[in-house]
Amino acid sequence: SKALVWLRRDLRCDDHAALHHALRRFEQVYCVFVFDTDILDALPSRQDRRVEFIHASVLELHQALQQLAVRSGAPGGGLLVRHGPALACITQLAQQLGVQEVVANRDYEPQAIARDQRVAEALQARGIAFSDYKDQVLLEQGEVLTQQGRPYSVFTPYKRAWLQRLDAFQLTPYPVDRHARHLAPPPTGERLPTLSELGFIPTNLHQLALPTGMSGAQQLLRDFVPRMATYHEARDYPARKGVSYLSVHLRFGTVSVRQVAAVAARQAAQGCTGAQTWLSELAWRDFYFMILWHYPQVVAQCFRPECDGLQWDDAPALWQAWCEARTGYPLVDAAMRQLLQTGYMHNRLRMVVASFLTKDLGIDWRRGERFFARHLNDYDLAANNGGWQWTASTGCDAQPYFRIFNPVTQSQRFDPEGRFIRRYLPELARVPDAHIHFPAAMKPAALATCGLRLGEDYPLPVVDHARARERTLMRFAFLAESD
Numbered sequence: 001s002k003a004l005v006w007l008r009r010d011l012r013c014d015d016h017a018a019l020h021h022a023l024r025r026f027e028q029v030y031c032v033f034v035f036d037t038d039i040l041d042a043l044p045s046r047q048d049r050r051v052e053f054i055h056a057s058v059l060e061l062h063q064a065l066q067q068l069a070v071r072s073g074a075p076g077g078g079l080l081v082r083h084g085p086a087l088a089c090i091t092q093l094a095q096q097l098g099v100q101e102v103v104a105n106r107d108y109e110p111q112a113i114a115r116d117q118r119v120a121e122a123l124q125a126r127g128i129a130f131s132d133y134k135d136q137v138l139l140e141q142g143e144v145l146t147q148q149g150r151p152y153s154v155f156t157p158y159k160r161a162w163l164q165r166l167d168a169f170q171l172t173p174y175p176v177d178r179h180a181r182h183l184a185p186p187p188t189g190e191r192l193p194t195l196s197e198l199g200f201i202p203t204n205l206h207q208l209a210l211p212t213g214m215s216g217a218q219q220l221l222r223d224f225v226p227r228m229a230t231y232h233e234a235r236d237y238p239a240r241k242g243v244s245y246l247s248v249h250l251r252f253g254t255v256s257v258r259q260v261a262a263v264a265a266r267q268a269a270q271g272c273t274g275a276q277t278w279l280s281e282l283a284w285r286d287f288y289f290m291i292l293w294h295y296p297q298v299v300a301q302c303f304r305p306e307c308d309g310l311q312w313d314d315a316p317a318l319w320q321a322w323c324e325a326r327t328g329y330p331l332v333d334a335a336m337r338q339l340l341q342t343g344y345m346h347n348r349l350r351m352v353v354a355s356f357l358t359k360d361l362g363i364d365w366r367r368g369e370r371f372f373a374r375h376l377n378d379y380d381l382a383a384n385n386g387g388w389q390w391t392a393s394t395g396c397d398a399q400p401y402f403r404i405f406n407p408v409t410q411s412q413r414f415d416p417e418g419r420f421i422r423r424y425l426p427e428l429a430r431v432p433d434a435h436i437h438f439p440a441a442m443k444p445a446a447l448a449t450c451g452l453r454l455g456e457d458y459p460l461p462v463v464d465h466a467r468a469r470e471r472t473l474m475r476f477a478f479l480a481e482s483d
């Protein structure tokens with residue numbers, strides 16, 4: 001018997017649900033990754049860190065599968081790689097290899113669900129089965145429900161139920177090695193495409209401190225584990241190394257979410273507050289996947305339907321200033337430069353810039369969400385949509401609309417000495433700490449001392465925060481009436 005494991009956002013060969021089940025159930029198991037042109041052709045640029053990250057991780061995975069086969073005494077091993085529309089690639093390959101089943105890990109995004117449905121139908125028409133397994137989340141949409149059997153829409157009770165359900169069984173790794181002798185040798189003449197053969201050119205990925213592949217994920221995890229105990233204190237300060245930086249690896253499955261959660265759960269059970277807080281972040285991750293699955297309309301609409309009546313501003317010049325890190329609010333601009341230069345943005349800053357766009361500039365959260373989708377290495381529809389709707393106060397269990405971040409006080413609190421700001425805005429390097437959060441308030445003499453020409457070296461603020469705040473309260477006022 002033969003099966004084909006189709007890897008998508010699960011680019012590893014340890015603790016892998018689909019691979020484990022296929023190896024357990026079939027005598028010969030092939031593995032494939034498709035560079036799906038339906039996705040790649042829609043990308044706005046031929047220079048994309050995500051494509052390069054995937055490409056590097058796929059190369060490593062190919063070698064890891066070969067090594068796994070050697071260790072297990074399998075006749076072959078390695079990854080088949082295809083470049084084309086997923087539907088055609090998978091159906092053709094499954095037929096060519098003569099497999100009885102295509103096995104994958106479950107995806108929760110509406111487009112991916114529709115794609116898998118089409119692939120399953122096409123395979124079925126050729127007498128080939130399609131099956132999928134839970135792998136990318138700890139607990140799925142149907143596993144944590146209210147007593148009435150309904151999805152939770154408030155995080156705190158969801159997390160309580162989630163923690164109760166997250167037992168040792170859920171955190172046990174899939175022992176892929178146990179049946180790895182069933183790995184099948186790829187057909188002869190197979191080779192992996194280069195990045196340029198895929199039509200992409202290199203980015204600055206390799207200059208960034210972002211190691212790729214399974215080994216990169218383990219490196220980041222090893223680095224984070226000793227810091228986990230202080231996560232709850234350090235995580236809000238973008239200038240400090242307080243977070244794990246594992247998001248891109250969780251996004252592409254170069255690390256198993258069970259593995260990282262098991263580490264946190266062990267420390268959390270011993271009363272470690274940092275580990276408990278970090279585990280909560282993984283609960284947020286599952287929460288947003290669950291929301292997206294139950295409410296796929298959130299992709300285009302507000303979770304709270306009454307919020308679709310909000311009148312957003314078009315404001316092209318303000319939009320441009322936000323996108324290009326020229327708002328005149330240093331923390332916002334430094335955060336946007338971090339995004340543009342590295343593809344990463346610290347969580348505190350994602351909240352600050354999302355709040356600034358929606359509540360200071362009055363621009364629809366959907367435009368910001370799309371911008372992040374284009375630039376974030378870890379872009380994930382569920383988490384990104386959840387984060388934007390939370391900040392814009394249109395989402396489930398969102399922050400109340402009258403909680404409007406002040407970009408200056410956020411900066412004073414979370415980057416008190418302006419270390420993060422100076423890292424990304426060298427033009428402000430000589431501005432004293434007292435003024436780094438809002439240089440527009442500096443007197444001419446102080447400006448002259450540090451040689452800063454406002455409006456030339458650094459922009460004047462594009463809006464007045466206090467006035468913008470008033471406008472936002474008015475914009476949302478009709479919600480208060482309907483509450």
Ligand code: FAD
Pocket residue numbers: 235243244245246247248250251281282284285286288345346347348350351354372376378379380381383384385386387388391
């Ligand atoms: P850590 O603090 O180390 O957290 C560990 C892991 O938990 C993360 O890697 C991530 O997988 C998960 N996580 C943490 N916070 C959240 C959260 N609020 N929601 C869901 N999962 C979370 N996260 C993404 O992975 N992709 C996105 O596209 C994304 N867009 C966001 C947009 C906005 C407006 C906001 C406010 C948040 C967004 N987040 C997103 C959540 C969060 O900012 C990132 O997961 C985090 O900054 C990644 O850094 P880290 O891996 O060091 O996180």
